[in-house]
Amino acid sequence: MDYLNAHPAWWWLSLGIALLIIEMLSGTLIFFFISVGAFLVALLTFGLNLGGVAQGVVFALTTVAAVTAWRRFRPNPGDKVEQLAAASGLNSRLAGFVGREAVLEEAVSNGRGRVRLDDSYWNVVGDDLPVGSRVRIVAVEGMILRVQAL
Secondary structure, three states: OOOHHHHHHHHHHHHHHHHHHHHHHHHHOHHHHHHHHHHHHHHHHHHOOOOHHHHHHHHHHHHHHHHHHHHHOOOOOOOOOHHHHHHHOOOOOOOOOOOOEEEEEEEEEOOEEEEOOOEEEEEEHHHHOOOOOEEEEEEEEEEEEEEEEE
């Protein structure tokens, strides 16, 4: 312990490594950006032999700056990247049905009917059509497929 007190840069370097290990276990990225502050303080303490108060101030300022920059530039759930992924049908079985053709298993009566796609039956809405009519899926509305006659 006396060695770490005599050489505080090693303490900051150890803290930075410990924070990186915690980051690897958590995967949140917050500990990575906090470790940036610890590594910067270690570097400045090695080079400039900063005092204890200066080390604390530099650590606080760099940690706040790094976390603020991370929060500002990280992708948010409402970002276009995630909207594009949702629009492309990624992880959405129903979105893959749009554009497919099928045969009505139950007539579309009063705007409602059923169609079989792959191994499942799906409720459909559209213009009234008899059983056996060929239809194209034009949209997905929740768990209901909108169809139009071919």
